[in-house]
Amino acid sequence: QLHLQESGPGLVKPSETLSLTCTVSGDSINTRSYFWAWIRQSPGKGLEYIGSVFYNGDAYFNPSLKSRLTMSVDASKSQFSLNLNSVTAADTATYYCARRHLGGHSVDYFDFWGQGTWVTVSS
Amino acid sequence: DIQMTQSPSSLSASVGDRVTITCRAGQPISTYLNWYQQKPGKAPKLLIYGASTLQSGVPSRFSGSGSGADFTLTISSLQPEDFATYFCQQSYTTPYTFGRGTKLEIK
Numbered sequence: 001q002l003h004l005q006e007s008g009p010g011l012v013k014p015s016e017t018l019s020l021t022c023t024v025s026g027d028s029i030n031t032r033s034y035f036w037a038w039i040r041q042s043p044g045k046g047l048e049y050i051g052s053v054f055y056n057g058d059a060y061f062n063p064s065l066k067s068r069l070t071m072s073v074d075a076s077k078s079q080f081s082l083n084l085n086s087v088t089a090a091d092t093a094t095y096y097c098a099r100r101h102l103g104g105h106s107v108d109y110f111d112f113w114g115q116g117t118w119v120t121v122s123s
Numbered sequence: 124d125i126q127m128t129q130s131p132s133s134l135s136a137s138v139g140d141r142v143t144i145t146c147r148a149g150q151p152i153s154t155y156l157n158w159y160q161q162k163p164g165k166a167p168k169l170l171i172y173g174a175s176t177l178q179s180g181v182p183s184r185f186s187g188s189g190s191g192a193d194f195t196l197t198i199s200s201l202q203p204e205d206f207a208t209y210f211c212q213q214s215y216t217t218p219y220t221f222g223r224g225t226k227l228e229i230k
Binding site: 046047048049060062063064096098105106107108109110111113114115116 | 153154155156157159165166167168169172173174176178210212214217218219220221222223224
């Protein structure tokens with residue numbers, strides 16, 4: 001069974017960089033069938049798709065965050081990562097990593113999620 | 124971005140009831156519509172993808188329908204474990220967007 005686990009600091013200062021890692025177990029991260037995604041959830045904005053990265057490093061970023069965002073994959077550690085710079089209080093949220101499954105027509109969904117990690121942006 | 128509008132935002136129902144939640148997309152999205160269930164303190168769980176395909180392991184009392192811009196999630200006979208918040212999500216075009224959720228509460 002696939003398992004995803006987020007890790008990273010729970011508190012980040014304004015203007016600094018939020019860095020999170022997702023460790024994948026139970027299956028290979030080196031697969032052409034899936035993207036590896038980040039989604040966040042806050043009371044104010046609800047669920048927001050941040051972006052996703054392919055095993056070869058190709059990535060898609062939400063345009064609203066693109067200028068502050070980088071994502072990467074480290075297949076040797078079965079991990080993928082998120083870096084969001086210049087954070088503000090608006091970036092306070094629960095951050096989830098997830099597997100994005102792409103298939104045929106209409107097959108594009110998030111089928112496995114990590115438990116989520118709450119990140120507060122505050123001085 | 125495609126706006127996803129769910130209704131109602133909250134709903135009270137009893138065990139055994141039949142419940143329907145609706146989701147409307149801001150533009151046609153074919154059947155690129157997914158439904159998730161979320162319980163407090165937990166991650167969302169995929170229930171239905173492609174508007175009507177039940178994810179493996181999800182009870183058959185859950186069903187989805189619709190295409191274009193209007194979709195429904197139906198629970199045929201509510202069970203105690205179904206009281207949760209339900210979200211729709213479009214995967215027709217990026218950035219993928221979610222509805223604000225429908226909180227299903229016990230009457």
